Amino acid sequence: MKKQTDIVHLQEQLLAWYDRQGRILPWRIRPEDRDAGQAADPYAVWLSEIMLQQTTVPHATPYWQKFLVEFPTVIDLANADRDRILTLWAGLGYYARARNLHKCAGVIRDEYDGIFPRTEAELLKLPGIGPYTAATIAAICFDEATNIVDGNVERVVSRIFKIEAPLPKARSEYRRLAGTLAPQKRPGDYGQAIMDLGATICTPRSPKCADCPWQGHCEALKQSRPTDYPKKVKKAKLPVRHGAAFVLRHDECVLLRRRPDKGLLGGMMGFPGTDWGDIPTEPLKSAPINRNWEKCETVVKHVFTHFELRLDVYRAEAMDKSVNGVWAPLKDIKDFALPTVMKKILSVSNA
Ligand code: SF4
Incomplete structure (x- = not known):
């Protein structure tokens, strides 16, 4: 625990550092912008926060820009076709976030007259908005004194207080x-x-303590052990799930099917396949048609948050396009917003 005088000092030092050296980000209103009369747009901040979960600023920025060009307001997003949103989202991963984005925009349109609620408590009621995002929007856009805690904040706090837990x-x-x-x-x-x-x-891994405005108050630095914190419980090895995927071709097209809404990659386009679990005993029973399927040599490996997936890929040529699904021309495949694991399957089937 720090003394109140130290806390006031820490707050002043950090804000002074931010005024001088805080990052310039496209969705951010810097203190000097605010002095010039600009206000943070909760829609733009919300989009950025959802996109930045699990990815970096350079990766998320072009997506954020594309979304704002195509859907300039939350009502435009609510009125958009969900498939179009999923297509624009492709490459950001964790597709449940895109579905929740659409759902949340609909709730704001229908229940809040298209205006973002202004408090952390109200924001928390919206689909896909968790404690971190609610606290962030309420503080940045509506000046509510919330406690914003993400992974970066946890790391800083663990070092400042030298938290052993x-x-x-x-x-x-x-x-x-x-x-x-x-x-x-x-x-x-x-x-x-x-x-x-x-x-x-x-x-x-390599904190620049010499440049840190909080170096005088940092307990981990006092012991020259900043990188010992935060302490973490060792992660258990991820379980492995198995399955098979089928790439059926005809006339420079491949067969895709939309995945069920519920579950991983819900609502996304993908190749037909087995369930993911134990090694399937008779994978060809799940094939979209009875053909002479050739098993590709390379196994697709893909890591999700809670498990590693290993997929055997089978390929075959269809006689015609009578099999149910969407026949996607290979030259336009990028328009189908395939999730990364499906792109890997296609690439293995091409080898
Ligand atoms: S570990 Fe270094 S960079 Fe991190 S808070 Fe302490 S002094 Fe600052």
Whole structure:
């Protein structure tokens, strides 16, 4: 625990550093922009926060720009065709987020007259908006003094306080300590500042402590052991699931089918295949037609959050296009927004 005078000092030092060196991001209103009369747009901030979960700023930025060009307002997004949203989302992964984006936009259109709710508590009621995103939008856009905690903040806080309890078990303790530092004034700037500090200075493997505005108060640095924190419980090895996928071709086209809405890659286009689980005993029973299927040599490996997937790929040539599904011309395949694992299957079938 820090003394109140130290906390005030930490807040002032961090905000002064942010005023000088905070990142310039396309969805961000910098303090000088705000002084010039600009306000943060909750729609733009929400989009950026959802996209930035599980990916980096350089990767997410072109997607964010494309979405804002095609759907300039939350109502435009709510009125959009879901397949179009999934197509634009392809490559960002974790497709449930895109489906929730659409659902959430619909709720804001229908239940909030197209206007984002202004409090953390109300934002939390929306589909796909969790504690971090609600706290971030409320602080950045509506000046609510929330406690913004993401992975970057957890790392900084773990070092400042030298927290010995490991993540993820002790997450509530990290949250509580982060809350002791969060100020009532300029909550949005503070939240963005501490996230910037974690992203650019207090990095996981080589923190630049000499450039850190908090170096004088950092317990981990005092012991020269910043990278010992945050403590983490060793991850168990991911379980492996198996399956088979079928690439059926005819006339420079491949057969695709839409995956069921529920479950992984829900609603996305993909190649027909078996369920994913134990090694299928008779994979060809799940093939879209009875053909002379050739098994490709390479096994597709793909890591999801909770398991590793290994897929055998089978290929065959159809006599015609009478089999049910969408026959996608290979030259236009990028328009079908295939998830990464499906792109790997196609590439193995081409080898
Ligand atoms: S002094 Fe180093 S370890 Fe401590 S918060 Fe700053 S960058 Fe992180």
